[in-house]
Amino acid sequence: xxxxxxxxxxxxxxxxxxFDLIIAAIYRLYHYDFRDYAAASLRRRLRAAxxxxxxxxxxxxxxxxxxxxxxxxxxxxxxxxxVSEMFRDPGYFRALRExxxxxxxxxxxxxxxxxxxxxxxxxxSLAILLHEEGLLNxxxxxxxxxxxxTLQTAAAGVYDLSRIAGFTANHHKSGARSSLSDYYTAAYGxxxxxxxxxxxxxxxxxxxxxxxxxxxxxxxxxRNVLIYFNRTLQDRALALFREALCRQGFLxxxxxxxxxxxxxxxRFLNFxxxxxxxxxx
Amino acid sequence: MRSLEQIEAVVIGASAGGIEAxxxxxxxxxxxxxxxxxxxxxxxRDKPSVLADIFGRKCALPVREAQDKEAVAGGTIYFxxxxxxxxxxxxxxxxxxxxDPVHHSRPSVDVLFESAAEIYKDRLLGIILTGAxxxxxxGLAAVHDAGGITMVQEPATATAPSMVLAAMKLRPVxxxxxxxxxxxxxxxxx
Numbered sequence: 001x002x003x004x005x006x007x008x009x010x011x012x013x014x015x016x017x018x019f020d021l022i023i024a025a026i027y028r029l030y031h032y033d034f035r036d037y038a039a040a041s042l043r044r045r046l047r048a049a050x051x052x053x054x055x056x057x058x059x060x061x062x063x064x065x066x067x068x069x070x071x072x073x074x075x076x077x078x079x080x081x082x083v084s085e086m087f088r089d090p091g092y093f094r095a096l097r098e099x100x101x102x103x104x105x106x107x108x109x110x111x112x113x114x115x116x117x118x119x120x121x122x123x124x125s126l127a128i129l130l131h132e133e134g135l136l137n138x139x140x141x142x143x144x145x146x147x148x149x150t151l152q153t154a155a156a157g158v159y160d161l162s163r164i165a166g167f168t169a170n171h172h173k174s175g176a177r178s179s180l181s182d183y184y185t186a187a188y189g190x191x192x193x194x195x196x197x198x199x200x201x202x203x204x205x206x207x208x209x210x211x212x213x214x215x216x217x218x219x220x221x222x223r224n225v226l227i228y229f230n231r232t233l234q235d236r237a238l239a240l241f242r243e244a245l246c247r248q249g250f251l252x253x254x255x256x257x258x259x260x261x262x263x264x265x266x267r268f269l270n271f272x273x274x275x276x277x278x279x280x281x
Numbered sequence: 282m283r284s285l286e287q288i289e290a291v292v293i294g295a296s297a298g299g300i301e302a303x304x305x306x307x308x309x310x311x312x313x314x315x316x317x318x319x320x321x322x323x324x325x326r327d328k329p330s331v332l333a334d335i336f337g338r339k340c341a342l343p344v345r346e347a348q349d350k351e352a353v354a355g356g357t358i359y360f361x362x363x364x365x366x367x368x369x370x371x372x373x374x375x376x377x378x379x380x381d382p383v384h385h386s387r388p389s390v391d392v393l394f395e396s397a398a399e400i401y402k403d404r405l406l407g408i409i410l411t412g413a414x415x416x417x418x419x420g421l422a423a424v425h426d427a428g429g430i431t432m433v434q435e436p437a438t439a440t441a442p443s444m445v446l447a448a449m450k451l452r453p454v455x456x457x458x459x460x461x462x463x464x465x466x467x468x469x470x471x
Binding site: 015038039040041043044045082083084224226227228231254255256257258261 | 348349350362364365368369370371376377378379380381392395396399
């Protein structure tokens with residue numbers, strides 16, 4: 001029992017060292033910067049990758065990352081991809097619809113930034129909402145992510161038909177003015193979202209850890225991304241959002257995220273506190 | 282037997298019948314307890330959790346819903362929010378994630394226990410209560426493998442025993458006790 005216990009603790013310390021090393025290796029060789037990601041989730045994702053690629057240790061995984069260039073893409077999926085839903089947290093979209101849209105309506109043209117868009121569910125949700133409110137024609141949605149593979153998936157706008165029932169229920173609860181089925185064509189077990197939405201969305205590669213601001217926008221939606229960052233990187237991302245936003249522009253974050261601990265907090269007003277929608281001062 | 286004196290944190294996982302079980306266990310914690318308690322209960326994902334409100338009224342210790350990046354305070358009971366995993370990170374501080382459900386569950390008991398075992402190592406007490414799936418078995422194994430103490434509700438007394446039985450199948454469990462006895466043990470915590 002004692003030997004096993006010591007072994008367990010030692011494995012923990014070795015993992016900590018290997019964790020720092022593989023993150024440094026990924027940064028130096030592939031220029032993806034995970035150094036300021038929240039460690040707990042990243043460790044869990046790396047452990048899942050070890051299982052998937054049948055590596056007994058993180059060092060073995062690191063060896064493959066360094067010497068087999070084809071290995072990096074699949075690993076990046078483990079480190080970055082998360083599956084969202086369309087209209088996840090319908091209350092958030094309802095608050096945008098009822099409280100933010102009336103102000104966005106006053107601008108001659110609109111730019112919206114979906115930061116960390118993953119496979120695109122949130123970007124399409126916003127495009128649908130803007131269409132319902134008659135604003136999509138004067139809007140461009142910039143949806144960004146660091147994973148090129150995911151961006152391709154997002155740009156294709158094809159989702160498994162089995163997920164559509166959940167999306168439809170969420171859409172309805174968001175105060176929908178149309179039917180979700182107006183926006184996709186179902187075929188072969190999949191739903192393909194319309195070109196009329198895609199014409200107003202630009203999917204592009206952008207890192208909140210290493211890139212800078214690319215446009216002035218009226219709304220930033222970045223939900224359940226900041227929880228994966230440590231405080232330093234959260235502050236960097238929030239500073240980018242503040243720079244990108246026009247005066248009195250809006251920022252929406254995840255239901256369990258907050259600006260409270262950030263150095264950027266005083267630059268924003270709580271606009272709809274219960275839905276985590278902020279307004280730049 | 283490893284001693285309760287080494288314990289600096291407690292993790293609890295429960296599913297079907299969990300609220301009733303926790304109603305026996307948590308109010309037993311005296312206000313003098315100094316270790317933090319982290320809890321995952323499986324609940325419907327689309328409703329905000331009211332666990333912190335329910336147990337706040339019943340418990341001597343402060344009860345809170347876990348916030349991302351909040352520093353862990355001693356003598357506090359933390360519940361995972363609905364639709365997020367709760368993890369422990371270095372500091373120690375709380376961390377939330379929106380990663381995929383594990384065993385169809387978000388929050389997942391495995392995710393909490395495994396991350397807590399990495400942070401607290403042999404200073405962790407892991408407890409699995411009643412529940413109808415297998416979430417928590419790998420988590421309790423991680424607590425055991427890191428040198429922590431493991432405890433489960435006696436399966437015959439559980440509303441749904443499968444969660445406990447799944448955990449007992451993976452590793453030997455230090456204590457198998459009915460709820461009242463689990464409450465007695467928790468009264469002696471640091």
